[in-house]
Amino acid sequence: MKTTYLIGALALGLSTAPGYAEDYFPVISKGFQHQFWQAVKAGAEEAAKADGVKITFEGPETEAMVDKQIDMLTAALAKKPQGIGFAALDSKAAIPLLKKAQAANIPVIAFDSGVDSDIPLATCTTDNLKAAGVAADHMAELIGDAGEVAVVVHDQTSKTGQDRRDGFVNQMKAKHPNVKIVDIQYGGGDQLKSTEITKAILQAHPGIKGMFGANEGSIIGVLNGAKEMKKKIVVIGYDSGKQQKAAIADGSEAGAITQNPVGIGKCVVDSLAKALKGEKLDKVIDTGFYWYDKSNIGDGKVAAVLYD
Amino acid sequence: MTDFALAEASAARSKMVRVAALQKAVAFVVLIALVGYFTIAAPNFMTEANLVGILQATAVNGVLGVACTFVIISGGIDLSVGTLMTFCAVMCGVVLTNWGMPMPLGVVAALVFGALSGAVSGLIIAKLKVPPFIATLGMMLLLKGLALVIAQDKPIYFNDTPNFSMISNDSLVSYFWPTFEVPNGVLILFAVATLAAIVLNKSILGRYVFALGSNEEAARLSGVNVDFWKIVIYALGGLICGIAGLIIASRLNSAQPALGQGYELEAIAATVIGGTSLSGGRGTMLGTIIGAFIMSVLTNGLRIMGVAQEWQIVVTGIIIIVAVYVDMRLRRSG
Numbered sequence: 120m121k122t123t124y125l126i127g128a129l130a131l132g133l134s135t136a137p138g139y140a141e142d143y144f145p146v147i148s149k150g151f152q153h154q155f156w157q158a159v160k161a162g163a164e165e166a167a168k169a170d171g172v173k174i175t176f177e178g179p180e181t182e183a184m185v186d187k188q189i190d191m192l193t194a195a196l197a198k199k200p201q202g203i204g205f206a207a208l209d210s211k212a213a214i215p216l217l218k219k220a221q222a223a224n225i226p227v228i229a230f231d232s233g234v235d236s237d238i239p240l241a242t243c244t245t246d247n248l249k250a251a252g253v254a255a256d257h258m259a260e261l262i263g264d265a266g267e268v269a270v271v272v273h274d275q276t277s278k279t280g281q282d283r284r285d286g287f288v289n290q291m292k293a294k295h296p297n298v299k300i301v302d303i304q305y306g307g308g309d310q311l312k313s314t315e316i317t318k319a320i321l322q323a324h325p326g327i328k329g330m331f332g333a334n335e336g337s338i339i340g341v342l343n344g345a346k347e348m349k350k351k352i353v354v355i356g357y358d359s360g361k362q363q364k365a366a367i368a369d370g371s372e373a374g375a376i377t378q379n380p381v382g383i384g385k386c387v388v389d390s391l392a393k394a395l396k397g398e399k400l401d402k403v404i405d406t407g408f409y410w411y412d413k414s415n416i417g418d419g420k421v422a423a424v425l426y427d
Numbered sequence: 428m429t430d431f432a433l434a435e436a437s438a439a440r441s442k443m444v445r446v447a448a449l450q451k452a453v454a455f456v457v458l459i460a461l462v463g464y465f466t467i468a469a470p471n472f473m474t475e476a477n478l479v480g481i482l483q484a485t486a487v488n489g490v491l492g493v494a495c496t497f498v499i500i501s502g503g504i505d506l507s508v509g510t511l512m513t514f515c516a517v518m519c520g521v522v523l524t525n526w527g528m529p530m531p532l533g534v535v536a537a538l539v540f541g542a543l544s545g546a547v548s549g550l551i552i553a554k555l556k557v558p559p560f561i562a563t564l565g566m567m568l569l570l571k572g573l574a575l576v577i578a579q580d581k582p583i584y585f586n587d588t589p590n591f592s593m594i595s596n597d598s599l600v601s602y603f604w605p606t607f608e609v610p611n612g613v614l615i616l617f618a619v620a621t622l623a624a625i626v627l628n629k630s631i632l633g634r635y636v637f638a639l640g641s642n643e644e645a646a647r648l649s650g651v652n653v654d655f656w657k658i659v660i661y662a663l664g665g666l667i668c669g670i671a672g673l674i675i676a677s678r679l680n681s682a683q684p685a686l687g688q689g690y691e692l693e694a695i696a697a698t699v700i701g702g703t704s705l706s707g708g709r710g711t712m713l714g715t716i717i718g719a720f721i722m723s724v725l726t727n728g729l730r731i732m733g734v735a736q737e738w739q740i741v742v743t744g745i746i747i748i749v750a751v752y753v754d755m756r757l758r759r760s761g
Binding site: 151152153154157180275302304305309310311314315316318319320322323325339343347348360361362365427 | 469470471472474476477480483484487575580581582584586596610675678679680681683684685686688726727730731732733736
């Protein structure tokens with residue numbers, strides 16, 4: 120296993136060397152150590168193989184490291200690639216560099232939360248507002264369209280955090296006026312912190328009927344917290360992962376929204392390849408999402424986008 | 428150890444005992460005041476379930492604080508405790524889940540890798556003379572990276588070892604006192620703190636911890652094998668981080684390789700709030716445990732009150748500064 124790692128690292132090192140004959144696309148993501156990004160990476164690598172291009176995939180350690188990501192983008196530009204895939208942590212901070220890419224005629228495809236600019240030729244993304252709204256509808260249905268619910272989000276500054284929170288909250292306000300959101304807290308995606316947050320929320324609001332966790336780390340915390348407090352509540356999550364899938368299978372979690380991370384990765388590389396051939400691209404490419412629960416977790420199209 | 432170094436250490440300790448007693452009293456008063464305040468201000472704070480929750484939330488930080496206390500009293504610092512904890516959890520996962528070994532071996536693996544990593548920090552500090560801040564900063568990153576590489580960026584789950592989650596979550600107390608379900612993680616915290624206090628105050632190792640921290644040169648001149656004891660102290664800290672690794676892995680039923688960074692600062696904060704001097708030579712285990720409880724009561728109470736999270740962080744920052752200020756004032760007047 121270790122040798123494969125070494126060889127992989129060497130190959131990666133070689134592929135970034137200038138003068139390589141194949142087209143080279145550095146893909147800069149928002150992270151690498153979460154399952155979600157690993158799945159995006161897998162999709163990007165799959166597409167790279169199919170399209171006959173070379174890619175590298177990297178991202179900063181946490182989603183707060185805007186500066187590190189900018190360094191990565193700078194380094195990627197310096198390699199004079201044929202195209203760049205980019206998921207901005209802070210969409211405004213990257214604009215000067217993206218202008219440089221534009222000036223050098225390097226096509227940019229944005230993914231995940233996108234970039235606040237018209238420089239990227241296309242953005243491969245999940246409509247998180249809409250998806251979180253679907254989560255809110257399911258929550259309302261499961262608690263009988265009335266009662267208290269709370270939300271645990273990964274962070275308040277990223278676009279995915281804001282969109283999932285707002286999508287959930289706005290849908291509740293608009294369509295389910297009898298459901299009251301009593302608390303929204305942020306756990307940084309840290310499973311243990313999210314556990315403590317959940318316990319504090321359940322302690323402060325004993326009448327809570329349901330909780331929504333807006334990413335994998337948050338939902339693991341919600342599940343743990345509810346279990347430790349021995350509370351039976353309706354739990355709705357986001358993304359997948361082994362633990363969350365098991366919770367949905369055994370009924371402790373009612374269901375979750377899954378994005379299509381493999382599809383996002385594929386979309387980035389395919390769009391770059393198309394851009395090089397001069398094909399026209401849609402400005403926003405919706406890579407889709409699914410609601411999944413016990414009943415459809417095994418279905419082919421759902422199972423295909425879930426990761427362990 | 429010669430008479431001179433012992434006298435030096437014991438003089439330092441008797442002064443330390445005076446000041447630390449006062450400091451502990453202050454920390455304890457702060458803790459009681461916080462609990463009192465939240466009881467009035469936050470409905471649902473003073474319930475059995477929430478108090479047990481606070482105890483449980485203190486387990487990881489408290490155990491890491493104990494590790495930091497040894498190192499800091501000896502005049503060092505350990506920035507690697509958080510990621511070392513994670514590394515130990517991952518090694519435990521490798522042994523139990525990837526290799527399918529029986530549970531006791533996984534527990535031993537966490538402790539052994541903890542002690543070994545700590546010993547490596549100690550070696551770098553004692554033999555290569557790299558300052559502790561830098562050496563353990565390096566180890567923090569090294570262990571974080573290793574944990575990710577070994578776990579292949581994925582969490583390792585303990586589903587094949589069903590008893591593993593009992594380490595932290597089951598309640599031994601409830602077998603004797605059925606209505607009082609204190610999770611084992613809390614018992615482990617108190618056991619570790621008690622043993623650590625005994626080692627610190629009653630053993631040769633404890634004496635050398637204080638001797639190194641109050642005057643390393645004097646200790647060296649009186650023939651103490653300073654390098655050797657430094658390595659032992661960091662190894663002991665690492666071993667204790669291994670225990671924290673078992674608690675967190677058991678609680679999450681998984682080794683999460685991306686966790687850990689940031690936990691070292693919370694552990695150091697608990698240690699400092701509890702009256703351990705960052706310049707070494709002074710500190711108590713009881714103080715550290717009180718410090719850890721101050722931090723978790725604060726977080727829990729502010730959350731239950733519904734204080735915005737941004738302000739929770741601000742308040743925690745203020746408490747740390749005030750605690751250290753009080754500590755310094757007492758030291759001057761003590």
